[in-house]
Amino acid sequence: MSDASCHSGSAGPRAAVGSPLIALVGAPNVGKSTLFNALTGARVDVGNYPGTTVEVARGRWHPDVEYDLLDLPGAYSLDPVSPDEEVARDILTTGDDRPACVIVVADASRLSRSLYLVVQLLELHIPCIVALTMTDVAERRGLAVDAQALAESLGTPVVVVDPRRRRGMAELGQAVGEALRSTPDDGRAVHRNEPRRPSDDVAAADRVFTKIATAIEAAVRQQESARRTWSDRIDRVALAPILGPLVFLLVMWAVFQATTTIAAPLQGWLDELIAGPISDGVRALFAAVSLGGSWLEGLIVDGLIAGVGMLLTFIPLMAIMFTLLALLEDSGYMARAAVVTDRAMRAIGLPGRAFLPLIVGFGCNVPAIAATRVLPNARHRILTALLVPFTSCTARLTVYVLVATIFFPDWAGTVVFAMYVISILFVIVVGLALRRTLWRTMGSEPLILDLPPYQRPTVRVTSAVMWVRLRGFLRTAGGIIVATVIAVWFLQAIPAPGTQNAGFADVPVQDSLYAATARTITPVFAPTGFGEWETTSALMVGFIAKEAVVSSWAQTYAVAEPESPDTLGDLGTAIRTSFERSSGGHVNAAVWAFLVFLLAYTPCVATLAAQRREIGMRWTWFGVGLQLSVAWIAAVAIFQIGSRLG
């Protein structure tokens, strides 16, 4: 962790070598990221701090000279409670690449808590500038903050800024320039002695509080007695014992609708566009140069275009998800949702905010994983991102419907409903198991949550945050998705060893290396009752996308994909015969085992790509292992018990 400059993919914008490093710090919800966006524009690179899953954004800020600007995770003080605060503390106080100057973003309407960090930094002789935000909110609350008096009392510059309207940006640049000029050399040398650790004894804390009290005394004038703000009036409803949860459910319903009902048609439309006109057009081009039907055509159309196409279909979905997240966070409602869900989620040992990603997961796991960043604590984020794949997404629904209609035509609806109940049980049980083993202290932390005043989200902030996150998703997740689709194409194109009369990209599926791989894996599924290579092969495709399971089945059985579940025809018969063979007569037990396996194993490669982005490769692999083991153990248990009972 010694070098703060190597966090993130380092593909993003970077100030010229030697530009002073400026860090932006502050308590959560004081407008820090808004200020960061206003200062850097779109020239931002968001990534995890090395060795952690804590997000640190970096960008270029060019008021008069160029600065390297670092947006650190929210922190109330230099005494960390969460991994996120630990990262902020480490960057500020240890390491070789400490910032030359620190901008502390302070909320004028809640000044006392914003100043804790300022006083701590000043005690460590770290040069800092206070950027005072939300002066308008403070004024509405009858608080007048005198920036000049505050600066004098603290002994450090104070600049009033309004990042939402881009006011005070130039003044802030000026203040930073002056601060850097007044420190010797490049500014970094001044505190490049041994690492500083804030002392956490009680006397030090008391000293800090005394200084804060003096500064507030000098700078803040309460013009009228505190009256009920409109923020409080909204909270009367949003946090009320019974109405609160109803409001919350309504908001969740809206989020779920937006990520399913609104996004799904767009996704389907893009999918059709790519599989239809675009693929056809490219095929026509190949035919025009007499390469029609060649392996190159297959690689480009069925590998590259299919892979990129799959990535593109996620764009509307992710854009909607990131916009909603930005709105919920920027408006202040997210903090209320955490309060409302705290008690219920605590009962199953999860933090309140985990509710949102888990709900979204029932629509699609990919944006749900991205939504785990609403959790301010990195450990909670990892746990939730590991649990999201157990929420049954709509892609899995298509398979449930098909299988349930084939085997249980009279109560298919009940079977599908049962799958959702099982999905919730998986989340709870796996969550409890992980907490008991990996994070024993989690869930016992008290809820202590600062509620920011509600504010109207701005288009600029919302769209900037959405764009940065969407670009980050495409950059990190794109490669994995495209590469996996192409890899599967190669497996299906290469004839299995010993195959006669079949060339590269000209081999029936059952003779390809892909089928050979499926056959190799199949014995693993013998105890589950669905150990037939055709089923294994469908499950392998399901690793890429659950939507592909049904079409893969149709392909391997060489029958037409049914137009609707009511006219199953040949595919239904083929699948039924296969299950009868593999289960030794205990078809029902094998079908339930299969459904549960399908529910619990790796959802799709896009989910893995999203996980890699949010929680890193190591945790993603851990998650894959976890899902496969849970799925296999559950399937074996169901078949072994079920086949003995009936």
Place this chain on the structure above:
Amino acid sequence: MTGCSLGELGERRGTVTTVDLPADSQRRLAELGLRPGAPIRVAQRATGGGVVVDLAGSRLALDRRTASAVRVDIT
């Protein structure tokens, strides 16, 4: 002056006297302004038995256990 826990304060105003919580929670509350001597008021009861308190104009949500660990003198 009589004392009670924050959970029992109701509509009255009070001053924090003691916070009986593990050191890190206690420190976090202090950083947020909830420390002995701070004037406090319950702004409203929240879902799940917690409270939202008013500390010098800012709002802090606490769960029921945390709220009951904060002792206040009614003023």
